Amino acid sequence: MTYGGTATPAQPVMLYRSEPVGGTGLAPYLGLSIEIGTGGGSGGCGGYSWSNTIYNGDVGDFATLHPDYDDAHGTSWTPTGPGDKRTFRFVLTMGDDDAAQLKSATFGFRWEVRT
Numbered sequence: 001m002t003y004g005g006t007a008t009p010a011q012p013v014m015l016y017r018s019e020p021v022g023g024t025g026l027a028p029y030l031g032l033s034i035e036i037g038t039g040g041g042s043g044g045c046g047g048y049s050w051s052n053t054i055y056n057g058d059v060g061d062f063a064t065l066h067p068d069y070d071d072a073h074g075t076s077w078t079p080t081g082p083g084d085k086r087t088f089r090f091v092l093t094m095g096d097d098d099a100a101q102l103k104s105a106t107f108g109f110r111w112e113v114r115t
Contacts, residue, residue: 001086003079007115013079013086014072015054017063018108026103027060031093036075040087048087052076059092059107069112079113 003009015034021027034055040048054075055062066073077086090109094100 001088001111003082003084003113005079005113005115006082008081009079009113009115011078011114013075013077013111013113014069015075015109015111016066016068016072018110020067021060021063021105021107023105024103026100026105027063027107028058029095029097029100029103030059030105031091031095032057032059032062033091033093035089035091036077037087037089038085040089045089048089050089059105063107069114072112075111 001013003013032055033053035050035053037049037051040046055073062073065071075086075088
């Protein structure tokens with residue numbers, strides 16, 4: 001992610017769900033780890049260097065706990081100005097539970113920073 005704003009933010013970039021989780025009930029079975037680092041990119045993780053895990057839980061809990069900016073999850077990254085970059089890696093793991101069979105999930109994330 002590259003910060004494209006014109007002002008230097010006074011607080012960290014916040015992360016929250018972009019819409020309620022949809023699908024047929026798979027979200028509680030999807031483990032979610034969100035990491036922040038540098039390098040790599042959207043096409044692959046080559047050159048990615050891990051700095052910190054900022055969330056470790058499941059998709060359903062993230063969406064419930066962080067529905068909007070007021071309840072957003074902090075990323076620990078406050079851009080130093082336009083062009084500052086960080087890489088976020090989202091890792092999904094499937095729980096070993098027969099109850100997850102034939103279920104689906106839709107979800108999304110939104111980043112926001114305020115000055």
